[in-house]
Amino acid sequence: MKWLLDLLEKMRPLFEERGKFALLKPIFETAENIFFYPSTCTPHAPHVRDPLDIKRFMGVVLVAMMPCIAAAFYSFGIRVLWMILVSYVVGGICEVTFAIVRKGEVHEGFFVTGLIFPLTLPPTTPLWVVGVGILAGTFFGKEVFGGTGKNIFNPALVGRLFVTIAFPTMMSGAVWQLPCTDAITAATPMAQFMTRQEMIPLMDLLLGKTGGSIGETFHLGIIIGGLYLMYTKVADWRIPLSYLGSVFVFALVGNMVTPRIAPPLFQLLGGGLLFGVMFMATDPVTSPFTRSGKYVFGVLCGLLTVLIRAFSIYPEGVMFSIVIMNAFVPMIDHVVLGLKYREATA
């Protein structure tokens, strides 16, 4: 790799101040630091540091999504690749532009957002809609707040919400391609339940033999990815536990009260719940940082999901419930901290 380092060194003057491409310095630095970690030494005690950094942290999320992506390729073909590419390129341009404006670095969180977003879309989504969606998500969901770490809403979900509202015809109705076929249907498991109270067998749901967004159908893969995230401690187990637990409990109770609420196991394995729980609700930036806050967040997300699924015009409620709860995160943390440090203030 010495030759690459030499090449980079040769190119460096171009990107320095007064160089030809001084404006593009963030891109150069990002590219450089992806291949070669900076050789910084610890400025203060502790003099040794843990090897985990944000690149690795986000890399683990990408690895956890691999089963879903593999299943998506298997089910929906090469189209998935184009969708992911468009998402990365358009989102990347947005991220880099902001890095240039801010004169900062490109933050790694974008690699996760750019991958999660296309996975939440129906397989038939036109590529330009993918581009518009990721642009809206990155811009309104993240950059206007000041970038990774400062955003309130999950950027991928903001993008998904944007396209849902801006292009309703492309996001619902007969847009769902059945896995491994060319058949297009209007019926996702959740929609089928909503209109006809029909339930797909749980095994088909688990193995992803139904229509749905490209990343959300293969639930077994999502479960494996989610467990991996929790094992590596990149995702906190408290949110999945409380979210799934509350969906289970509310669905169990609700199903006894009204048949509009689907039974618990169907709720857990149908639609985008698992995908949302594992990869979006657990985003540390947009979920509460207090431990008890995480439980509150999960439980309320679960309640909202069950309610929206049963009583709104949308068959699916995960996206809305997470975004709504994202907005309440600062308040949840504020209340939890207020209770926890009550004595300290008194």
Next chain:
Amino acid sequence: MKFKGGYNVALKGKPAPRVQDLPESEVLYLPLRSLRFNFTKLCVADGQDVAQGQVLAQDPDNHSVPLLAPRAGTARIESEAGHLVIEKAHDSQEACVDTSTEFPAPPPELGETGARLDTLLRAGVWQYMADPFTGGLPDPYVLPRAVIVSPSCSEPFVPDPGVLLKDRGDAFIRGLEFLHTASGDGPIHLLLPPGNSKGVLELRNAAGQCPWLALLEIPAAYPFDNAHLAAQRLGYGNGGRVWAIGLEGVIAAGLVLGSDKPCLERIVAVGGPCVTEPCHVKTVVGYPLSQIPGVPEGTESAPVRLINGGALTGAVAPRDQRGLSAECRALTVLAENTKREVLAFADPGFGKHAFTHTFMSALRPAFLERYTTAVRGEGRPCLSCAACEDVCPAGIMPHLIHRYVNKKRLTEAARFGLGLCVECGLCSYVCPSKIEHRHEFLEAKETLRLERQAEEEHA
């Protein structure tokens, strides 16, 4: 008592549990500054012959703690900046406690205890004492309501209790007995790590002989032997009058009170991944760093970092430091990082220890890693991943405090427990965003302290 957090950094180069006697050095370089002390008041003239145990300098801001001449010889004041040099140093075999230099006098009502405290102060033992909350030096003549004796052995790398206590168990018990008298009926808490290593057995043995010792069993992880943490756990408020002392200090007190001679030799742990034979050495303050065996000399292409203390809380030895400083109990040597790692985020990482299970090393049995001083990543904004909260032994939320300290809102930071921070450094160690929590918090605490001081003076 429930303990949470804590973590053992698996650093290679643990000092072997044996003591190596270092040959006498003809020249000793005594740094006039150490971590807590600044010996500004010189008591000898340039070229003066000094006796072994004579007071060379004092720190006027810290109850006149002395810098003692570890060996007889000729004092040189100006030959080495920041150092007091002793030339023609030799062991005269007749060290005695310096009674001629002026020290703050003990109040007469302290009687016998006061006299012994005076001896300890003159014999250079008082510098082992600390206020667990501030880390500063307590007033020797304000007797404590409790004493915390900590083996403080969990940080990589500080002296092993077994090595310190070997053949010196009697002195240890004598030291404990003195502390018992000094504190009146106040409890003497001895922190006791688990296991049955030599050191722990010695500690248990001491506890058997001193029935008034209050034992506090602590887990075997860093930093549960931290005296500040223990003081919080035991419910002592930051009102002062609690003393914290390590094994070295108790042993030194016992030796001095038993023989009426100053304790000039000390055991220093020398460890780290690039030390050829990490072990403990028996030496004196001022011993030239370059003559300590096994410590590599840094070169231009392969620089090393010498640390006064352990790898997590120690202070970098200044470039011009020539000899062991007055407070040094450990010397950790790390290679400075010069390499740029290629595609480190994609490294399976069988050889990399991580707090989270994000590297394949999680699947391996325990092993030690050759750490360097690499930060291993780029600075990023906090993600609130809460790894710092998971390791924090004090039960605070470093990520939350960082938010407020970062915005210079120190009142809120203090409200959320900045004052409970024991400065163990684990939060900075685990942070994937490479945020310098420990340094930030230290600065914030200092600012708060100065603010409070200014307020008091104003009022």
